[in-house]
Amino acid sequence: MTYRQNLGNLGEDIACDFLLKNGYKIIERNYRKPWGEIDIICKASDKTLVFVEVKTLQQNSEQAPGEQLSPEDQLTKSKLIKLQRTASLYAGHSPEKISNEKGWRIDLIAIIFSGGKYSINHYQNI
Numbered sequence: 001m002t003y004r005q006n007l008g009n010l011g012e013d014i015a016c017d018f019l020l021k022n023g024y025k026i027i028e029r030n031y032r033k034p035w036g037e038i039d040i041i042c043k044a045s046d047k048t049l050v051f052v053e054v055k056t057l058q059q060n061s062e063q064a065p066g067e068q069l070s071p072e073d074q075l076t077k078s079k080l081i082k083l084q085r086t087a088s089l090y091a092g093h094s095p096e097k098i099s100n101e102k103g104w105r106i107d108l109i110a111i112i113f114s115g116g117k118y119s120i121n122h123y124q125n126i
Helices: 003-021 077-093
Strands: 025-033 036-043 049-058 104-114 117-123
Touching: 003 025, 003 036, 003 049, 003 104, 003 117, 025 077, 036 077, 049 077, 077 104
Parallel strands: 049 104
Antiparallel strands: 025 036, 036 049, 104 117
C-alpha cells in the first residue's frame, strides 16, 4: 500500500470516529461501483442518509499554509458530479434506507495532518 493510500485510509478511520462521536451510524464504507465510489455512507441522528467524501492532506512544513492546496480544494467539480451520480444511484436502489421526510445529502470531511496532529472540518450538504 502506498503512503497516499495509507494516509487516505487513516483519514477515513478518523472521519468514521468523528461521525460516530457526533451521533451518526455508519452503514457502509468504500462503496465502489464502476461509475464511482463513496467513502462513507451513514445515517445522521435525524435519520438523513448521508454520503460522505473524505479528503485528507499531509501539510508540508516547507510551504506556508496559504501556498498549498487544502483538502477542500481536492474535491473538484468533476469529482462532485461523479459523487452526486453515485449517491443518487445508491439512493434509488436503497429506498428503504431513506426517510421520506429527511431524504439524503452529501457531506465533505476535510482532514489536515500537521506535526503529528490533525484538524477536521465537516461540511454538510455540499
